[in-house]
Amino acid sequence: MRINSEHFRRTAQIWRAGGMIWMISVTLLFEFYNLYFAKLSGYFTLGISIIIIALAAILFYWSIHLLRRAQRMPLEKFVDEHRRRAVRKKFYLVLILEIAAFNIAPLILLWLHLIEYVVPVEILICAIHFIPLARIFNMPVYYFLGSTVSLITIATIILVPSSSQIGNLAAIAAIPSLSFILFNLITIVLVLKDAGQYFEPSPVEASN
Secondary structure, three states, X not given: OOOOHHHHOHXXXXXXXXXXXXXXXXXXXXXXXXXXXXXXXXXXXXXXHHHHHHHHHHHHHHHHHHHHHHHOOOOOOOOOHHHHHXXXXXXXXXXXXXXXXXXXXHHHHHHOOOHHHHHHHHXXXXXXXXXXXXXXXXXXXXXXXXXXXXXXXXXXXXXXXXXXXXXXXXXXXXXXXXXXXXXXXXXHHHHHHHXXXXXXXXXXXXXX
């Protein structure tokens, strides 16, 4: 990803690391959700569980390490409080809308007797919320994550019969869920890898 001068700020890096910890947690939840309902053999389930936990541990360690580095960065001397409040206001608005949609959508689907669509719709809501976040936090990689998972989920809802199975998993839930896990992991690695370049002096500071 291209260097963005906004991301040299201490606050930006703290938010970034914290965001990755949240994303790893959500991804871990979906991984074990799929593993539980896949109903694989005991040894196979154990092996995959070990891989999932090991990968999550590495990513958690990486994120926490970057968070600690961010906390050691010098405090920002010139802070645009108006812009900071605007960013927080937009973020909280997206978060409130997402939480509201998470709670309302299942009720509507249950009322319509479409319970099989709860998982893909919830994933779609989560994927869509990354699109405004990409603009709010100036993180183009979120456009990639949000748009890709949204398109896969919408295509699955439209094209895949609700009765289709992938092993013991309902295809209509498994395809969006596994796609969400894959693209989440790709995004997390890209963001964490990119974060390292922002702990050096910014181009403006280096020139002074």
